[in-house]
Amino acid sequence: MTQTRRVALIGMVGAVSFLVAFVLGTALNLATGTPLTGGLANAVLTAAALTTGVCAMPTFGTGTFLWLVFAFLSIPTMTMGPPGPHKLLVGALGGLLWDVSLYVCRGRKWAFPLAATVMTGAIVVLTFGTLVVFGLPGADKLAKALPFLLVVYLPLGWLGGWLGEHIYATRLRKLLAGNSSQMDAEETQGPGGPAVN
Numbered sequence: 001m002t003q004t005r006r007v008a009l010i011g012m013v014g015a016v017s018f019l020v021a022f023v024l025g026t027a028l029n030l031a032t033g034t035p036l037t038g039g040l041a042n043a044v045l046t047a048a049a050l051t052t053g054v055c056a057m058p059t060f061g062t063g064t065f066l067w068l069v070f071a072f073l074s075i076p077t078m079t080m081g082p083p084g085p086h087k088l089l090v091g092a093l094g095g096l097l098w099d100v101s102l103y104v105c106r107g108r109k110w111a112f113p114l115a116a117t118v119m120t121g122a123i124v125v126l127t128f129g130t131l132v133v134f135g136l137p138g139a140d141k142l143a144k145a146l147p148f149l150l151v152v153y154l155p156l157g158w159l160g161g162w163l164g165e166h167i168y169a170t171r172l173r174k175l176l177a178g179n180s181s182q183m184d185a186e187e188t189q190g191p192g193g194p195a196v197n
Contacts, residue, residue, distance in 0.1 A: 006057045013053030014069030021046045022079050034145050035081040035138040036127055043153055047116045047160020048167060055168035056176060060099050067095030082137050086130040094123040116161025120153050
């Protein structure tokens with residue numbers, strides 16, 4: 001698979017992860033009025049989807065790219081806190097922490113769940129930090145809920161990281177390898193078969 005196709009795939013994974021978070025979390029965010037509570041409904045699936053993307057392209061920077069796509073799409077929504085471009089900062093720093101965690105833990109059995117746990121906690125703390133620093137609404141409510149959210153989010157991040165790695169290892173790796181070989185052959189030969197001179 002070409003680098004361009006891999007980047008496009010990772011971008012799509014970031015977008016799908018955002019859609020999962022948005023659809024499952026918006027109602028809970030609106031009902032409670034507390035930023036990040038929607039993640040209680042989607043944290044495992046979001047972490048799993050993002051982890052499959054990192055597994056598909058295990059290079060430093062993939063986590064940051066995934067989170068930047070996610071954060072960009074969340075700007076006009078309540079996902080990751082009140083609407084605004086501050087979410088790009090949260091996504092960039094949270095994704096970078098995820099990339100660093102994966103780099104430090106590379107090759108270890110629990111690297112993906114551990115890195116997803118770090119990333120999940122980082123996103124929660126960074127979101128709170130940006131709300132406070134930029135004087136955005138919801139910081140007071142989030143401050144009260146922060147200890148509870150961290151206690152709940154961290155194991156959900158671990159579970160999502162484990163699930164994403166498991167889905168990639170048991171299902172997606174073979175699928176992507178097969179499609180990659182077929183796409184590489186088509187790029188070399190053209191879609192109708194071998195090139196004719």
